[in-house]
Amino acid sequence: MRDSTVPPAAAEEQQAAGLPPHFGLIFAGLMVAMLLASLDQTIVGTALPTIVGELHGVKHMAWVTTAYILAATIAMPVYGRLGDLIGRKALFLSAITVFIAGSVVAGLAQDIETLIIGRGVQGLGGGGLMITSQAIVADLVPPRRRAKYMAPMGAVFGLSAVVGPLLGGWFTDSVGWRWSFWINLPLGFLALAVCAFALRLPRKSVKVPVDYLGIALMATAVTCTVLVADWGGTDYAWSDPLVVGLIAGGVLAWVLFLLSQRRAEEPIIPLRLFRSRIFNIATLLGMLVIGVGMFAVVGYLPTYLQMVYGKSATESGLLLIPMVVGIMGTAIPSGHLMSRNGRYKVYPIVGTAVVMVTALLMSTMDTETPLALVCLYVFLLGTGVGMMMQTLVLAVQNDFPVSDVGTATSANNFFREIGATLGAAAVGAVFTHRLTEQLADRLAGQAAGAAGDTDSLTPALVQALPEPVREAVVLSYQEALTPVFAYLAPLFAVGLVLAFLLPEKKLSNSNTEEGGPFPADAPEDGPAPEGTEIPGGAEGTEGREDTREKDLSPN
Numbered sequence: 001m002r003d004s005t006v007p008p009a010a011a012e013e014q015q016a017a018g019l020p021p022h023f024g025l026i027f028a029g030l031m032v033a034m035l036l037a038s039l040d041q042t043i044v045g046t047a048l049p050t051i052v053g054e055l056h057g058v059k060h061m062a063w064v065t066t067a068y069i070l071a072a073t074i075a076m077p078v079y080g081r082l083g084d085l086i087g088r089k090a091l092f093l094s095a096i097t098v099f100i101a102g103s104v105v106a107g108l109a110q111d112i113e114t115l116i117i118g119r120g121v122q123g124l125g126g127g128g129l130m131i132t133s134q135a136i137v138a139d140l141v142p143p144r145r146r147a148k149y150m151a152p153m154g155a156v157f158g159l160s161a162v163v164g165p166l167l168g169g170w171f172t173d174s175v176g177w178r179w180s181f182w183i184n185l186p187l188g189f190l191a192l193a194v195c196a197f198a199l200r201l202p203r204k205s206v207k208v209p210v211d212y213l214g215i216a217l218m219a220t221a222v223t224c225t226v227l228v229a230d231w232g233g234t235d236y237a238w239s240d241p242l243v244v245g246l247i248a249g250g251v252l253a254w255v256l257f258l259l260s261q262r263r264a265e266e267p268i269i270p271l272r273l274f275r276s277r278i279f280n281i282a283t284l285l286g287m288l289v290i291g292v293g294m295f296a297v298v299g300y301l302p303t304y305l306q307m308v309y310g311k312s313a314t315e316s317g318l319l320l321i322p323m324v325v326g327i328m329g330t331a332i333p334s335g336h337l338m339s340r341n342g343r344y345k346v347y348p349i350v351g352t353a354v355v356m357v358t359a360l361l362m363s364t365m366d367t368e369t370p371l372a373l374v375c376l377y378v379f380l381l382g383t384g385v386g387m388m389m390q391t392l393v394l395a396v397q398n399d400f401p402v403s404d405v406g407t408a409t410s411a412n413n414f415f416r417e418i419g420a421t422l423g424a425a426a427v428g429a430v431f432t433h434r435l436t437e438q439l440a441d442r443l444a445g446q447a448a449g450a451a452g453d454t455d456s457l458t459p460a461l462v463q464a465l466p467e468p469v470r471e472a473v474v475l476s477y478q479e480a481l482t483p484v485f486a487y488l489a490p491l492f493a494v495g496l497v498l499a500f501l502l503p504e505k506k507l508s509n510s511n512t513e514e515g516g517p518f519p520a521d522a523p524e525d526g527p528a529p530e531g532t533e534i535p536g537g538a539e540g541t542e543g544r545e546d547t548r549e550k551d552l553s554p555n
Contacts, residue, residue: 022198029194030133037126042164057112071123079128080410099125107181135406143507151335154390158327217257224250229425278399282392287419326382345504347387354384356492363486438476
């Protein structure tokens with residue numbers, strides 16, 4: 001039945017395109033939700049010194065960021081699986097509500113403990129927003145057309161990595177750091193109202209056994225992994241009993257989690273996902289190239305720009321904007337091209353190659369490298385990442401039936417988040433180790449006295465040092481970081497091999513064909529061959545519609 005609120009001409013156009021009524025409004029709401037969730041991973045970074053100073057919580061500084069990332073990572077596969085089993089609209093609206101509630105707690109916090117709790121609640125909602133918004137697009141748009149809608153979502157994710165620190169710094173310097181959280185309220189309520197009004201998805205009236213054991217083991221495994229990545233080699237030595245215990249506990253929890261998924265009636269991450277070559281290769285590729293490549297640069301290049309080029313925190317953030325331009329400049333056009341021809345394999349291949357070459361180019365930077373050339377390298381990195389970010393998610397979604405699309409999407413994002421955490425930690429550990437060695441070698445005798453405590457060096461202090469000492473510090477930072485990019489090149493070379501091995505399954509024109517039992521040479525727009533079994537037990541197009549009416553009700 002046509003929606004009476006949509007003009008007949010618009011309704012016919014939407015029907016011809018295979019899109020639901022109000023899709024433009026729905027997509028805008030989903031984009032806002034994705035922006036909010038991804039932005040809050042980074043927005044407090046530049047505000048942290050002020051926040052912890054006012055709340056007297058310097059010792060717990062890392063937890064303001066870690067609490068959000070940890071909660072979001074744990075929530076991702078839970079939302080993805082439950083969305084497949086019970087429907088996504090209620091979950092999505094619940095995730096927005098939880099995110100808004102966490103923002104209120106964080107914005108009102110009068111001590112560091114309350115702020116950390118608020119950040120954790122935000123993460124529980126934010127993880128659901130990131131996953132469910134992508135899965136809803138998969139519910140509403142066939143894979144072929146989906147490419148041009150998933151691409152902007154990937155661009156928003158990359159945009160938030162740069163805009164978050166800038167926005168957090170601006171709020172802190174102007175209206176106050178609490179607006180880093182208050183800004184979520186009007187945008188969150190807007191997304192909530194839009195999707196509550198316009199979004200229509202199937203609601204499944206089935207009782208689902210919750211895999212509590214799997215959730216508990218996954219939460220333990222992720223917590224140990226994230227804490228090892230955050231604390232190992234920085235707050236604690238790798239040989240410290242606490243870090244060793246976390247490593248052992250993490251390994252044990254991961255093993256027990258995987259074993260539990262074999263026995264669970266409705267596992268959080270079904271092991272059948274790993275039977276798919278597309279899922280395995282796309283997930284590894286995302287972990288290696290996007291998780292390590294983008295986040296290593298975003299995490300440590302601003303420090304390099306501040307220490308070597310003498311830029312302020314805000315300026316160093318602005319100098320990452322070319323990466324956003326690169327991401328948007330390739331993500332959106334590649335999405336449109338994929339929608340036209342249904343092919344995606346070329347983009348991960350070219351994207352990985354560009355990232356690998358860029359890493360090698362960045363490894364040649366020295367103190368004489370023009371800033372414009374550094375911006376060009378950052379732009380090239382963005383163009384490579386832009387061709388991959390949502391392409392890999394789309395390839396995974398296209399390989400599974402609609403009943404598993406949320407689970408597959410969340411698992412892919414889950415492992416990419418783990419890869420980003422471990423990759424950033426590994427790059428940071430190597431950078432810190434090399435920096436300590438470089439400073440010790442270059443600052444000896446009187447130079448060491450002039451530099452003071454090297455653990456307390458700030459960009460302002462470095463610029464105020466006597467010229468020979470300042471030059472020694474600048475060279476130490478340059479020699480500490482730029483070779484790390486060369487170390488990443490072999491990792492990206494492995495990613496390039498994986499990209500060539502990624503199977504290509506032509507993007508389907510219909511959600512009912514997606515990942516289903518249709519033969520590869522079946523007509524893209526025609527009905528299923530006679531006698532073909534349809535998920536749900538019906539045969540042919542008519543039977544599929546009848547099943548939907550009996551088992552599902554719009555919500």
